[in-house]
Structures are given as structure tokens and as C-alpha cells.
Amino acid sequence: MTSATPPTAADFFTRTAERAPRVLDRRDGPYGEIVLRQRGADPEAVFEIIANGCFLMDTSDGRSERLLIRAALDAAAVPRPSVLVGGLGAGFSLAEAAADPAVSRITVLEREEAVVRWHSGPLARFSAGALDDPRTQVVTADLLDHLRGTRDRWDVVCLDIDNGPEWTVTDANGGLYGFAGLTVLQRALAPTGVLAVWSAAPASDFEERLRARFQRVRRLDVEVKRGAPDVVYLASQVQ
Incomplete structure (x- = not known):
């Protein structure tokens, strides 16, 4: 040998x-x-x-991003829900929303034009054609800036913008998860609407702020291969 x-x-x-x-x-x-x-x-x-x-x-594992949408739609429990997706990213969240034929309209807020372009190229398979769905509107803008200037309301608002409320991509994004940002997000919700926020790890301070503003708050953990589980927070004014 x-x-x-x-x-x-x-x-x-x-x-x-x-x-x-x-x-x-x-x-x-x-x-x-x-x-x-x-x-x-x-x-x-x-x-x-x-x-x-x-x-x-x-793009290795989109389970928690898909759960972000699915759990929020299930919690909203309206016949023809409208969905706001904050952050296009890898496209898993948008694809999950578009896969539900009951969803009436989808607004995607993505502040990086380059990310939108990548979904016409290497990332196209992950958004699964959802950008071409007639229900989908893509807005290239900062989330809070856009919401402050619109009167639109959604049944489901899903945020997948940072690595979580306590791990933001830019310092300016920190305001999104504070009380002022939550006020803007609340105004964007229909009366029975559901806010869903993705996080790469539990964020206890943010969860406390949610509980101070919403009647019902739930935390869903999604196990990952390494480290702390991904987390999806769900919040609404309906018990």
C-alpha cells in the first residue's frame, strides 16, 4: 500500500x-x-x-427570513393582506410573500440600488421572479424617510434590514429600533396589522421596547448551525 x-x-x-x-x-x-x-x-x-x-x-439558509413573512401573515389573519418588506437583501422574504396568492400587494423598501440590480443577475434565483410580480413595487429609499412621507398602511410590516436591532449596518439605523422609530412603524400598520422584525440574535432591550408599545409580542427562535439562534419578533395591538 x-x-x-x-x-x-x-x-x-x-x-x-x-x-x-x-x-x-x-x-x-x-x-x-x-x-x-x-x-x-x-x-x-x-x-x-x-x-x-x-x-x-x-444565501446559505433562508429559513428565518421566510419565517419572518410566514409567521406575520399567519398572525395578521386577514383575507387579502398587504405586505411591506423592509430590506430586499438576498430575496428570501420577498419570495415568501409573493408565493402566497392571498397577498394583495407587496412594497419592498431597499435603500441600496445595487442590491436591486443584483436581483436581475446573480441573486435572481433567490427572489424567484418576485420582482416581476405585478403585485410587487420596489422603492429605493431609506425605510424611515419613506414611511414619514407616506399615508399608506400595510397589514404586515417585515423588517430584515440589519443584523438585528442591536447590530446595525450603519449608526443611523439605530433610530429605527428606538421608541421614535417604533412610532413611525406603528403608523404604517393597519389597525390589526403585525410588525415582524428579524434579528441575528436575541435583543432583550428591543423586546422590552416592543412590549411597551404593543399589546401582544412574541419571539420565535430559529436554530442555526453555529451560534445563537436567529430570532423573529412579532408585535401587534390585537391580543
Whole structure:
């Protein structure tokens, strides 16, 4: 029996390079740098979005993003719900909303134009054609700025903008999860509407603020391969 040839230094660097992410696009936008990276080769490739050097999300597992939508729609319990998706990201949340034929309209607020463009290219499979759904409207704007200037109301408002209320992509996003931001979000909800917020980890201070503003608050944990579970917070004024 012959022994395997030990790896050389060249082999090590080749394998390391193969595992390293490949930058597909890098742009300087109004909120800083945003990057799309790819790990591995198709069809198993994983795509990553990096904002201002902070890992934001990838396409490896969209269970919690889909749960964000599904749980909120179930809690809203109206025949033809309207949905606001804050943050297009990898597209899992939008795809879940569009997959429900009962949803009457979907508004997507994504402040990074580059992210919207990526869904006409490498990320198209993950949003599953939902951007072309006639029920879908994509608005390229900051969430709070847009909501302050509109009288529209939604039955479901789902936020998947940061890594969570306590881990924001930019400092300015912190205001979204404070009492002032919750006031704006409450005004965007129909009377029986449901607010759903995604977080990469439990956010106890934010949960306390939700309980101070809403009659009913629930926390749903989604186990992940490593670290703390992803969390979806649901809040409404209906017991």
C-alpha cells in the first residue's frame, strides 16, 4: 500500500484561494460601500452581501427570513393582506410573500440600488421572479424617510434590514429600533396589522421596547448551525 503524497505549500495556497470568496461587484453608495461576493461554484455557490465591511447576509439558509413573512401573515389573519418588506437583501422574504396568492400587494423598501440590480443577475434565483410580480413595487429609499412621507398602511410590516436591532449596518439605523422609530412603524400598520422584525440574535432591550408599545409580542427562535439562534419578533395591538 502506498501512502498519499503530502500536500505541498502550493497545494495549501491553491485550496485556500478556492475557499476564499470572490468579489462579484463592489460599489460606493450613499450609505457607504456595499459588496457582493461568491463562495464556491454554481450550482452550490453561496452569495454574500457585505455592507461597510460588515457581513450582512448570505444565501446559505433562508429559513428565518421566510419565517419572518410566514409567521406575520399567519398572525395578521386577514383575507387579502398587504405586505411591506423592509430590506430586499438576498430575496428570501420577498419570495415568501409573493408565493402566497392571498397577498394583495407587496412594497419592498431597499435603500441600496445595487442590491436591486443584483436581483436581475446573480441573486435572481433567490427572489424567484418576485420582482416581476405585478403585485410587487420596489422603492429605493431609506425605510424611515419613506414611511414619514407616506399615508399608506400595510397589514404586515417585515423588517430584515440589519443584523438585528442591536447590530446595525450603519449608526443611523439605530433610530429605527428606538421608541421614535417604533412610532413611525406603528403608523404604517393597519389597525390589526403585525410588525415582524428579524434579528441575528436575541435583543432583550428591543423586546422590552416592543412590549411597551404593543399589546401582544412574541419571539420565535430559529436554530442555526453555529451560534445563537436567529430570532423573529412579532408585535401587534390585537391580543
